[in-house]
Amino acid sequence: MSELRGRSARELATAVREGRLSSLDLVETALTRIEATDALNAFITVIADSARERARAADRAAARDEDLGPLHGMPVAIKDLRSRKAGVRNTMGLAPLADNVADEDSITVERLEAAGAVIVGTTNTPALGHTIKTENRLVGATPTPFDNDRSAGGSSGGSAAALAAGTVPLATGSDIGGSLRVPAACCNVIGLKPTFGLVPERVPADGFSTHSPFFVGGPMARSAEDVAVLLDVLAGPDGRDPFSVPRPDVDYVGATDRPTDDLSIAYSPNLDLQPVAPAVRETVDAAVADLADAGATVETVDVSLPPYEELSMAYVEQVGVFFRAFAQQLADHYELDFETADVEETVRSTIALGEGTDATAERLANVPRTAAYDAVQDVLDSYDVLVTPTLTVPPYSKHLADGYPTEIDGQSVLGVPTDVMLTWVFNLTGHPAASVPAGLTDDGLPVGLQIVGERFAEPDVLSATAALERVRPWAGQYPPI
Template sequence: MSSAALPTSALAISAAIRSGSLSATDVTRAALDLVSARDGEIGAFTTVTAERALNEAQAVDRLRAEGSKLGPLAGVPYGVKDLFDIKGLSTLAGSKINRTRPPADADAVLIQRMTAAGAILLGGLNMGEFAYDFTGENAHHGPSRNPLDTKRMSGGSSGGSAAAVAAGFLPLSLGSDTNGSIRVPSAFCGLYGLKPTYGRLPRTGTFPFCDSLDHLGPFARTVGDLALCYDVLQGWDGGDVACVDRPSEQASQELAKGATGLRTAVAGGYFRRGADPSAIAAVDRAAHALGASEEIDIPDVTRARAAAFLITNAEGSALHLDNLRHRAEDFDPDTRDRFLAGAMLPASWYIAAQRFRLQFEAAMRKVFSEFDILLAPSTPFSAPLLGQKTMMLGGSEVPLRPNIGIFTQPISFIGLPVAAVPVRVDGPMPYGVQVIARPWREDLCLRAAAVIEAAGVAHMTPSSL
C-alpha cells in the first residue's frame, strides 16, 4: 500500500490494525518503502532492521488472525536512537570507535517493552557522537537533517529520532536526554517529546553518556501518541541502579482532565533574557492557553547550568579515558576536545557541582509548592543552519554548539519531568516550550501539553515532508 494512505498517528494505526482495516505487514512495508525512498535526503537512520520488522509485523497479524489480544501499540512502526542495544547489532552511539564492539546479545529493556506492546522496530537512528551534541551533525554518519528545512539542524543529540518522526517515516521514536537531547530536537523539528523524571524509565541496555544526568524518553507527533508510548515504557528494572521502583501511571487516561486545577507560571529572568522574541512569544502563547499570567524568577539558574556542564564533562570524559589515550584520532574532534577538557577538571569542582545540585533542588521544591507547571523556552532560537558555528545571544555573538541548551540544562540538572511542546509562531520554523512539573508528575506535563495542543497554538508538522 502507499505510505500516503497510512494513518499518521500511532493510535490510529493500532486501531486500524485491531479492526482489520490494515495489516501490520502492509503498514511495515509502506514505512520501509518510505525510508528507502526518502532517508537518503534526511539521514535519520544508521541501520534499517527490515527483516526483523517484517517478522514482528507478521507475528502481530498472526495474533489478530487467531483472535488473540493485541498490545496497545500493535503494528506501530518506531525507531530508536543508536545508543539502544538492538539484539544482533553493535551499539554505535554515533561513533566510529564502537563499530568494533560485539553485537548486543539482547534488546534494551525499553525495546523489549515496545515489542511486548506490539510495536515494530524499523532500526537504529542517527545521533551526535556519544550523545555529546546539540546539533544533529555527526562526523561519521553525516547530519540528520531537519525535515522542515533540510538546510537546517535537526538538533541533538537525538537528531535522527526527531527527524524520522518529523519526516513521517514513523509515528514514534525513542531517544535520550542528558542536557536537552530530546527537548532540543523536538523544538527544532516541531514535535512533542517527553523527558521523564530521572530514574522513572530504566536505561538498561543503553550506552551511557553521563550516568547521573541520563534520561530516556519518546518523541511523537501528538500528545496522545506521546502519552500512550510513555505508558508502555514505564516500570522498574533492576539493571539500572538509578531506576526507582514506583507504581506505573496511566498518563494517557489523564489527558481529558485538561488544565483543571493546574497552577501554572512562566519562568522569567534568565529564561527570557537570552531568548529571541519568537521564543518568548511561543512561551506566552502556551501560557495563554493554560490561563497563566504569573511570571516568576528562579534563583541560581546560571549556577545550575554551569554545574551541569561540570558534571557532564567530568563523568563523560571518565567513561572515555582509555579511548582518549589510545584512539583519539577516531573521535569527532569537537567531541574529543570537550572530553579532554573534562578529563582535566579538578575533582573539587565536580564535588562542588554535586553539592550545589542539592541546593538547587531544594529551591525548586519551593517553586513547586506554589505551582504545578512551569513554562520555559526549549531553545533560545529556532533551528540554525547546518554548519553554523556562532549565534547571537543577549546582543553578543557566542559559540553556537554549547549554547543551544542554555534553557534545558538547568532543568535536567535536577531530573525534573518535562513535556516538550512545539508552538507555532510567525515564520517558517517552530519553537519549543518546556512544560515542567515536580518529580514523578509526568501526568501533569502531559495534561498541560494536551491543553496547548487543543488550543490550536501548537505547531502541526505535516504528515509527510
C-alpha cells in the same frame, strides 16, 4: 503514505489489533517513507527484513484475536546510542564502531517488543550523543524537515526528524542536557525527559554512571496521547538498573484528558538565565496566552536559580566527567584511542571537558545544583507546571563546524550549547520536562515550549502538553515530503 503521520499510534495499534489495518502495510509504508526521506539522514540502520517478519507475526496474532500489547504492530524507531537490539548495529554515532553489532537487547527494546512494537531501524545521533547537533562521520548531518540547512537538534535528532517526516509514529531518545527536548523543538514534535529512575536504563559497564548529571531515556512522538502510550510501556522498575524506582500508580494516557481550566502554570520567559531571540519569545508568549485564554491559570514568575556562569559551570564539570568516563569505558572495551581515532574534533573537545576536574570539584558542583533544585521546587510548590522556551533561538546550522550563535537578541553570548537551550537545568535537578510544539516563526521554523513538573508528576506534564495541543494544534504544520 499519509497513514503514519495523520493518525495516532494508539489509533493505528487498535486498528491492527482488530484486523482493520495490517501491520505489514504500516511497516511497508514506514520503509517506503524512510527511503523517500533518505536525504534527512534520520536513520543509521534500517532493518527491513526483521521488521517485515515481526509485522507478519503481528498480523497473524490479530487474526487469532491475540492482543500483543498497546503497540501491537506499530513501527517504532530507536536511537542508536543506549537502545540496543540484538543482532543489529549499535554504532553510538562513532565511525570506528560502524560494524559493531549488539549482542543483547536493551531494557527499552525488551519493553517495546513485549508491547507488540515492530522496530524498523536505529536513528542518527552525534557520536556518543555528545552535543545538540546531529552530525557524524557515519551518515552525515540530520536537518530539520522544516529547513534543510538547519539542524534537527541533538542528540536524538534522527528520532525527531523521523517523526516529523512521518516515517514512524513513535521513537525513542535519551537526554543528558536536552537531547530529547532540543530535537523535539527543532522538529515540531514532543520529547519527554522522564523523572530520573522512572524509565530504567542498564549501562553494561557502569550502572551508576547516569546520576551526574541525570541521564535518562524517554519517549518521542507527534501527539501527547502517543507520548503517554509510549511512556506507559517504558516506565517501571527493573532490577538491572540500580536507580530504578517503583512505578507510581498513575494513568499517563488518562492525564491527557484533564481539562485545561484545571491547570495552574508558572511561566518563566528565560529562567532568568539567558537572552531569548524575539521570534522564540513571541511564539512562546502567544502559546502561553492561548493556554490562559482556554482557562488555565497562568502567572509569570521569577525562578531564583544561581547565576548562569555558576550553574552552567556546575553542569559542564559534571557532564564533562560523564563523557570522559563514558569514552574511557568504550576505549577499553573496543580498544579505541580517541586521540587518533576517526572521530569529530567536537568529540575530543567534549571528552577534554573532564580533564582537570578532580573528584572534590565534581562533588562540589552539587552545591549550585542543589540551589537550582530548591528554586524549581519553590515554584512547583504553588503550580502544576513550570513553562519556559525550550531553546533560546530558532533551529541553528546543522553542521558541527559552524558552531552556535554568539549573539542573541543583541546580547553577546559565549557560543556554547548551554547558551541556546534552557533544558540542561532540569538534568541537574531531575524534574520531568517535555518540549512541546509552540508554533512556527514567521520564517516557518518550529519553536518548542518546555513544560516542567514535580518529580514523578509526568501526568501533570502530559496534561499541560495535551492542553497546548488542543489550543494550538500542530498536526497540519509538517512540511510535505
